[in-house]
Amino acid sequence: MSRRSLALVVLLALLIPVALTQAQEEPTELIDQALANLSARLGSEVTLTDLKAWTWAEQFFADTSLGCPAPDGVYSQVQTRGFQILFTTYDDVEYDYRVSADGQIVVLCAEGRPAEALPPTPTPGPGDPVPCDPAADPTYLAPRVEVGKEARVTRDGLPSNLRSAPATTGELLVQIPPGARLSVVGGPQCGEEMVWWQATYGSFTGWVAEGQDADYYIEPLGPAPLGAANAGEMARLNAFQHDSPVTVVLFVTDGQIAAGYEDGTVRLWDAAGAAEQAPLAGEPHAAAVTALAAIQPDAAALGLTEAQPRLASGDAAGTVIFWDPVAQAQLATVAAHSDAIISMAFSVDGTLLATAGADGAVKLWNAATGAEIAVITQFSGAVTSLAFNAQGDLLTTGSADGGVWVWGLPAQ
DSSP states (O other): OOHHHHHHHHHHHHHHHHHHHHHHSOOHHHHHHHHHHHHHHHTSOOOGGGOSEEEEEEEEESSTTTTOOOTTOOOOOSOEEEEEEEEEOTTOOEEEEEEETTSOOEEEEETTEEOOOOOOOOOOOTTOOEEOOGGGOTTSOOOOOOTTSEEEEOTTSOOEEEESSSSTTSOEEEEEOTTOEEEEEEEEEEETTEEEEEEEETTEEEEEEOEETTEESEEEOSSOOTTOOOTTSOOOOOOOOOSSOEEEEEEEETTEEEEEETTSOEEEEETTTOOOOOOOBSOOOSSOEEEEEEEOOOTTTTTOSOOOOEEEEEETTSEEEEEETTTTEEEEEEEOOSSOEEEEEEOTTSSEEEEEETTSOEEEEETTTOOEEEEEOOOSSOEEEEEEOTTSSEEEEEETTSOEEEEEOOOO
């Protein structure tokens, strides 16, 4: 081998690791360019943390179309270094970007062709759709979807049209089939007696009508706004979170929820969605809460001008606590049973509380004072269920041995 050939081999050996190192470097600036383009298309900022997955790969394309030519496009027939960058959203929509190494060409590719560019925002003219508050105008269906949340085309309906503008005169971009998911990214705008929302479906971004007259074309997917109709399925209206496991929950009144927790606390929640409240005032249970009982007596039916709600809680150690849910304070604490409280019930007028324990006993209590009134110990096993009748003079018990017994209440 000649000295010149040897020098060339050595030079190539030195260059190859450098080229490989460069090829392995993440093209951060080009990824940011693709993200900026996607953000503009979706109408809100998208970052890598908003994505389910993303990948990139360096490629050498045959021409400046970067492997994604438009049907009528004209491209320089030169080898072009670039990158294919794939973004996958949490609803499994994939966006295929092609970006030249110099950053001068950014293409969103859909089925081998450049995706449609974002339609220009039209200047509203007389009668054109404009931003609106449909909830305040009875002309329109009450809105149920929200910006930033997912929706779907109603499963029993027809396909929904995604258009380039919020009007039936807008160009039809794609028909979304029944049951298909879409992301609501903008709106609402009102026009033609319809509420329009900007939405993304696959690689398309456009406008879809929520409904007209009494018919909804799209519906919320997942948690629905408070007060929204259920649209044929259960909808979560509110959620409340505490760091201890919930053991029992019930309504104290129509607007107030009581929850018992493993840490021995009892908390009240506003059913309309208030923030977490502190536990009820007083000493909490020393063991996990195992049972709750509450009642809102019907003052009119009882011939009273006012009747306060009642609340009581029982725990795994057999202790019962009487609460004032209005003042959110503790009234009385009694060592009611020698084992866990399984069931509790208030009489219809709220004056009596019945408790049943794993110790096989049933006890009656004065709900105002916490004083014991009567005890029944004629069961062979745990009493699992209690109920008062509507007149408040009978008590029914159910026990683990299969027995259902009816008891007459003592005169007071």
